[in-house]
Amino acid sequence: LAKTTQPISMDSYEGQEVNITCSHNNIATNDYITWYQQFPSQGPRFIIQGYKTKVTNEVASLFIPADRKSSTLSLPRVSLSDTAVYYCLVGDLRDDKIIFGKGTRLHILP
Amino acid sequence: EAGVAQSPRYKIIEKRQSVAFWCNPISGHATLYWYQQILGQGPKLLIQFQNNGVVDDSQLPKDRFSAERLKGVDSTLKIQPAKLEDSAVYLCASSLSLGGAGRDEQFFGPGTRLTVL
Numbered sequence: 261l262a263k264t265t266q267p268i269s270m271d272s273y274e275g276q277e278v279n280i281t282c283s284h285n286n287i288a289t290n291d292y293i294t295w296y297q298q299f300p301s302q303g304p305r306f307i308i309q310g311y312k313t314k315v316t317n318e319v320a321s322l323f324i325p326a327d328r329k330s331s332t333l334s335l336p337r338v339s340l341s342d343t344a345v346y347y348c349l350v351g352d353l354r355d356d357k358i359i360f361g362k363g364t365r366l367h368i369l370p
Numbered sequence: 371e372a373g374v375a376q377s378p379r380y381k382i383i384e385k386r387q388s389v390a391f392w393c394n395p396i397s398g399h400a401t402l403y404w405y406q407q408i409l410g411q412g413p414k415l416l417i418q419f420q421n422n423g424v425v426d427d428s429q430l431p432k433d434r435f436s437a438e439r440l441k442g443v444d445s446t447l448k449i450q451p452a453k454l455e456d457s458a459v460y461l462c463a464s465s466l467s468l469g470g471a472g473r474d475e476q477f478f479g480p481g482t483r484l485t486v487l
Contacts (some may be wrong), residue, residue, distance in 0.1 A: 269436025283415065294475075303374075303461045347412055351474075358476070360405075362411030 264348045269365040276278060278335045280364050282348030285329050293331045296347045298363070304347060308333070343368045372396065374479035382485045388450040391482045395443070395464030401425075402439055403476065404447050405461040413461055419445065422428050449484075457486045 265283040272278045284293070292311050296304035308315055310322040310331070321334040335342055345363040375394040375418050383389050403421050405413035416435065417427040421442040430437070434453070439445040449456055463476040 289388070303463065303478075303481055305478065306475045308476070359416060360414070362410070362412050 264350055264361050266346075266348050266361065266364045268362065269367065271367045271369060272338055273369050274339055275337055276370075277341070278338050278366065279332045280335075280346055280348075280366065281330055282333070283330045284348070284350045287328050287350055291328075291350045293322065293328075294349045294351060295320070295322065295333045296349065296360075298345045298347065302342075304360070307346075333366050338366075340368050340370060342366065374462055374464055374480055376460075376479035378482055379480065379481045380446070382462030382487065383401070383408075383452055384411055384487050385454055386451040388448065389452055389484060390446050390448045391460050391462075391484075392480060393445045394452075395445070395462070396466075396477055399443075399464035399466050399477070401465045401474070402445050402465040403465075404437055404445070405463065407459045407461055407481070416447070452486045454486050457484055459483050 266280060269370055270277060270280065277331040294309040295307045297307050306324045308317055308320050310324050312324050315322045323332045325333065333346060343366060345365050347360050347363040349358055349360060351358055374396055378390050381389055403418050404416045406416050407413040414429060416430045417437045418425040419439040422439045434451060435449055437445060437447045448461060459481040461478055461481045463478045465474045465476045
């Protein structure tokens with residue numbers, strides 16, 4: 261299983277774009293990159309998933325360089341309600357295991 | 371569409387007592403997961419079911435934890451006897467397809483917060 265490394269915490273201000281980078285140096289060919297968001301007292305919630313290049317949905321964008329050894333979750337124009345823990349996961353299609361790290365604690369300031 | 375339901379939401383017990391948690395996944399979801407989340411950490415997978423069969427229980431402390439998923443729908447997770455270090459949030463999740471964690475979106479319930487005194 262590919263191990264992921266992401267910052268423990270980040271602060272930003274309302275209205276700004278926030279980029280959270282995840283490192284996964286030993287990502288395998290069949291691995292997909294998935295990001296989850298978790299608010300206090302709630303279960304994690306799927307945000308976005310990608311394999312290569314760029315993926316965008318109504319919530320976020322995911323940028324994956326050609327070597328796929330890292331990925332960046334981009335949250336446009338954050339608000340106070342985006343304060344949460346963000347987890348980067350790398351999943352192997354051949355292995356049903358999924359491992360959450362400690363995540364990145366994002367704190368949005370007014 | 372109804373989400374993953376869990377009960378109870380909170381439970382306080384004394385060490386060496388028993389406790390059980392219940393999970394009702396999203397209708398039609400073949401895969402069901404139980405996670406343990408200790409304060410300040412990410413969720414840790416305890417057990418994964420595919421329909422009513424166990425796919426992975428490698429991190430389940432089998433001397434005290436047990437889980438079942440009868441008829442491939444609802445599931446219960448039991449701890450007997452509980453220890454202080456079992457204090458955590460127990461999350462249930464379900465997913466639609468039969469596997470491939472890297473591509474399979476998991477839908478989580480609100481969790482059960484267990485406090486062991």
